[in-house]
Amino acid sequence: MRAGLSLTWKIALLAILTLVMLTVVLLIFAGVQFRISPENFIVAPTLNRVLSVSGELAQDLGETPVESRAELLEQLSKQYDVDFYLVDGNGNSLTRTPAALPKEIVDEIGQRFRNGGPRPAPRRGIFRATTGSPTRYWVSVPIRWRTADTSGLTSGYLVVMSDSFIGNQFFFDPKPWLALTLALTIVFVSVWLPLIRSLTGAITEMTHATSRIAEGQFDTRLEIRRGDEVGQLASSINRMTTTLAGFVKGQKRFLADIAHELCAPIARMQMALGILEQRADDKSIEYVADVKDDVQHMSELIDELLSFSKAGMQIAETDIVRVEVADIVQRVLERESPPGAQIQASVMKGIAVLANPDYLFRAISNLVRNAIRYAGSAGPISVSAHSEGQETVITVADSGPGLPENSLEEVFAPFFRLEPSRGRDTGGAGLGLAIVKACVEACKGSVRAHNRQPSGLEVEIRLRTA
Structure with a gap:
């Protein structure tokens, strides 16, 4: 959207125009009524x-x-x-x-x-x-x-x-007119500035709040300190946020309930397929294996749905503690590093963040797993951490093809997949990075992705330094 004139300048110019028009009207009145020439x-x-x-x-x-x-x-x-x-x-x-x-x-x-x-x-x-x-x-x-x-x-x-x-x-002699202009400016500022600051301050606060709401921070609330139309708008934004939070939480609870209900029958199906595989003849074994792969894929999808739903619903109840980043990265590498994978970790001892250990472990695990899946053959994968003021930045970078620029924000949306290169066979259900985002936000942090030069993708997690 093209940037226009700010509301402060619009009000100021309108006040000045009103003053000029009033002066002109008074001069015309003085000329007609009292025969006084301007x-x-x-x-x-x-x-x-x-x-x-x-x-x-x-x-x-x-x-x-x-x-x-x-x-x-x-x-x-x-x-x-x-x-x-x-x-x-x-x-x-x-x-x-x-x-x-x-x-x-x-x-x-x-x-x-x-x-x-x-x-x-x-x-x-x-x-x-x-x-x-x-x-x-x-x-x-x-x-x-x-x-x-x-x-x-x-x-x-x-x-x-x-x-x-x-x-x-x-x-x-311009001095009297300059003095008059200065006096009028002082009067203008004294009368209009409190109103302008009150309006623009409230609008700026609402703009920041709606930006946080658009990012999914549904716990955002505006303080209502006025009873005019601006205060009514703030109250409406608070009600809208509460409603949206209810919708999103209900949606995630619905997904979690469905995933939870599907766990038992899928487990029974896997058990039955295991027995069937032992009893199948050579002609049927291939079909049984295909069905077993499909059931395994469904099981992984349901596990991801459960992880995504739990992370999104438990933001308020998440236990935030001091976590050593090096310990979490070491656990991730022990679990996610397949034979032959080139993973370089550069995390100094003593770097700590405020986070939930399980959520941070899950977020970094998903990033490393994605990097191995999509760019493991393109070059080494690096995991690093460093402090920037009151924040600690954890990055996972690869040397793969990266992402289209217009997909760098959408990639964190649930069920987002790049087609056809990342379909079911190579791209999973599209919940990996959505789970990363949910876990990081549950730890009061933020996550973003950007392309590296000349190639590669880097995902950056920002958390509060402990």
């Missing part, structure tokens, strides 16, 4: 700062002689990192330093003076402009001040110029 939220603060600076400058100009005005403007330029010009209605400098203003700025100042008279209202006379070659940003505001040598007010324009629109206080 531009005012950006322009108004910068114009207020220009007016504030012009008011302070007007007081200083009244106490500053004409020859010192250029120095006063230079100080302001260094303070605010922009250029200041003081001009009259014709664009001429009111300081000793010439003001080389673009023609469009001079024309606009003159137009404002003509429309507003010699004393234009400060806010009505403010204008903003952008010129090119190179790009420059301008804002101009009327300014009036009183000097000691005149009885009236002197009028002019304070012109502010910058080569950047962002990063200064007179065009666009």
Whole structure:
């Protein structure tokens, strides 16, 4: 399944989209109801700062002689990192330093003076402009001040110029907006994060639980700590797990009961065939031998069914103790090694696991028996064990043809056989590796298989280190 956007990001993006849409609706409402343009939220603060600076400058100009005005403007330029010009209605400098203003700025100042008279209202006379070659940003505001040598007010324009629109206080100052964004982010995280963590945490817990259930761990249970729909889903998963456990346990008990009931008649059949074989003539002996082989095959199948069912039903009651791996491997090799078999054991003394001795012996025995049956002639078979942190890994590897990649997990399913190479004559009933898996899981461990390079199959048992 293709990986998509996580639920956390989906909720976060939905919350951000909701906030953006709400902002747009409020701006539209403010424009319709109060005639407030969205531009005012950006322009108004910068114009207020220009007016504030012009008011302070007007007081200083009244106490500053004409020859010192250029120095006063230079100080302001260094303070605010922009250029200041003081001009009259014709664009001429009111300081000793010439003001080389673009023609469009001079024309606009003159137009404002003509429309507003010699004393234009400060806010009505403010204008903003952008010129090119190179790009420059301008804002101009009327300014009036009183000097000691005149009885009236002197009028002019304070012109502010910058080569950047962002990063200064007179065009666009991002600091308040960054502060607002930070505040909104803190509010968003404070409000939404607990909900997001609660939902995603519960979903993640259920995902892990259902994965364990899919692997056959039907003792898995979810803790129900909430009464909403997520809690109801967790409760449903628990009920489903209980039902599945009952079905599987009932199925295995049914198989065990059938196998147990068949043991007695098959034993009697084997005994009768033994007597019949002694009394049969030369013409009948071959038929008796064929029937005897079939009955023996049925007996082995029933024994495997019993082993598989018992291992699956007694997981909760399994006695887990400290087991020396080397001792178990030695017993397996003494029992399963036929004459001429090449089996190499590499298990150090002292490596111990937490397991049931009988189940671990049966699991390793089945793996060694399978390796001998399917790959005994292809090369040596190795049995090894080593520790990895808090786990011990036991491996049985051969040099045979291996398995198709898509069968590496299915091979542990009951009655799974690769056809036609592993049919009845060579592959048994398909319960060998299923019994291995049941025995290992009864010991609270895991088992998996993978192909070796260039050829061969390796089965890996992982158990808790004792």
